[in-house]
Every structure is written in C-alpha cells, then in structure tokens.
Amino acid sequence: MNDKKVFGSLRVVAGCALMGAILSGAFLSWVDVPGDIRSYGAVLGAVAGIYAKVAHVL
Known part of the structure; x- marks a missing residue:
C-alpha cells in the first residue's frame, strides 16, 4: 500500500469515529x-469504519 491509500483508509476510520x-x-x-457518551460512540464508529475498510478489501 502506498501512502495515499493508507491515509485514505485512516480518513475513513476517523470520519466514522x-x-x-x-x-x-x-x-x-x-x-x-x-x-x-460521545467517546463510546467514537469507539463504535471507529470499529465500524475498520470493519468497512476490511470488508471492502476482502
């Protein structure tokens, strides 16, 4: 993966958080x-973003 893809993935995870x-x-x-409560929501959003990126890669 190049830097552009890594930062794009991190941007998706941060946006979901x-x-x-x-x-x-x-x-x-x-x-x-x-x-x-917002910190719990941010963690759940980040987990959803990671899942979305992993499911998209597979």
Whole structure:
C-alpha cells in the first residue's frame, strides 16, 4: 500500500469515529453512563469504519 491509500483508509476510520461521536451525543445524551457518551460512540464508529475498510478489501 502506498501512502495515499493508507491515509485514505485512516480518513475513513476517523470520519466514522466522528459520525459515531456526533450521533451518540445527539441521540443518547440522556443516558447516564460513566464517562462521556460521545467517546463510546467514537469507539463504535471507529470499529465500524475498520470493519468497512476490511470488508471492502476482502
């Protein structure tokens, strides 16, 4: 993989993490959890982005 593909993949994962944080903050802000709900959404979004990139490669 060249640098352009690596940074493109990282951009997709970061974008999914951002969308996960935004959506969890917008729709689940009423949930009382230890820590910030947006951080959980960012982790779930990043995992979804990694899965999307791996599934696209395979």
